[in-house]
Amino acid sequence: MRKVIAAASSSAVVAGTAVTALLAGAGTGAAAPASLTLNYSCPFPLIGTQTLQIALSADIPATATVGQPTPAFDVKTVSTVPSTATQGLSLVGAATVEGSAAAASTVNAPEGTVPVTVPATIPPTPVPSSGSFQVTATGSAPSLTFTKAGTATITVGDIKLTLHPKKADGTDTGLGTFDSQCTQVAGQNNTLATIQIADAPTSTPPTTQPPTTQPTTSEPPTTQPTTTEPPTTQPPTTQPTTSTSAPGGGGIQYSYGLRGSSTLKTLNAKVPLSGGIAADLDLATGAFTADLNLDPTRMRASLFWFIPVTANVAFQQEGKTTGTLSGGVLASDSKTTIKLPVIKLFGFPISKSPNCRSSSPSDIKLTSGAGFDPLNGGKLSGTYDIAPLTGCGPLNNLISALATGPGNTIDVTLSPKSS
Secondary structure: OOOOOOOHHHHHHHHHHHHHOOOOOOOOOOEEEEEEEEEEEEEEOOOEEEEEEEEEEEEEEOEEEOOOOOOOOEEEEEEEEOHHHHHHHHHOOOOEEEEEEEEEEEEEEOOEEEEEEEEEEEEEEEOOOOOOEEEEEEEEOOOOEOOOOEEEEEEEEEEEEEEEEEOOOOOEOOOOOEEEEEEEOOOOOOEEEEEEEEOOOOOOOOOOOOOOOOOOOOOOOOOOOOOEOOOOOOOOOOOOOOOOOOOHHHEEEEEEEEEEEEEEOOOOEEEEEEEEEEEEEEOOOOEEEEEEEEOOEEEEEEEOOOEEEEEEEEEEEOOOEEEEEEOOEEEEEEEEEEEEEEEEEOOEEEEOOOOOEEOOOEEEEEEEOOOOEOOOEEEEEEEEEEOOEEOOOOOHHHHHHHHOEEEEEEEEEEEEOOO
């Protein structure tokens, strides 16, 4: 689960900003307002593939003249970042997002097609706590020179984003810096502007008499006119990344390894813990459900400071673990029946029953500190009670008195699994 979410706000900024560098207008033509709104599918960590809407507007000259460079002009973009992307960014503590992009577009002119890929810089953009938001960006277009009269069209293509969300103190989130290849949603009109290109004015022919010798016929030049291209004209060579979708039902799945320990108050005994947890988080509400698996373990203690006691310990989860991740704090609640299938005193079994267990599940509530990062995991702690034991044989009451009661503590660390 590493790797986004992302960070949809940056993608919106870039999609517009990078496209601005692809536009060209005529030197002396009248400016004509041009506008275009496009949807893109962008894969992000945490939140899967999101659809971003980007509106572009510019006063693009409607005409150009052969051989005359077009001037630069400003283009404005307004990008709408969906609320799901905002939730994903907030989840990892992102206060701003910045980065860069490479947008692929095409100028289709009478003399040929010019592919243009233009890098753009995304300035730090604040991320709100919730809801969708808009990002405005402006850019300046390069100059083109057309060599043939006719009609040129400017179409907008796909966009590759490199995004870097940051926390309020300027440090990285768990997302780090990541790429997202945004693909234009099919079936859209992606023509931003059309330019009519006129021939260059011709000079007045000479009035002198033509020579008496038979004129020779001049062949037209065979060299094709060239198009003055922007500095970056090659399309990106990096293959698009594969889009990933969010898990079904709108949840985001996390998988962690778990390590830690629990201290039994009555015996002052530390029980090592290991296992794993797989959670499904609802971004909209911050609520999650999880499957908790704790490995069998072994407890060692000293009764009255000199009598060695050992016990095999197993855990049976009763239903799902539930909880919330809100405001950077994770809180979970698990119902667990504790089993003691083997108990030894001085190395001799005093209980060897698979039915030796707590008479009711323990309600184990764990809480993280502030700033819990679901990408990197973190520490959780809490307290719980152990109900009286049952099924432990003839010495059940004695064993129960030694092992049960309130005030038991637990401290664990969650570490994200690679898959």
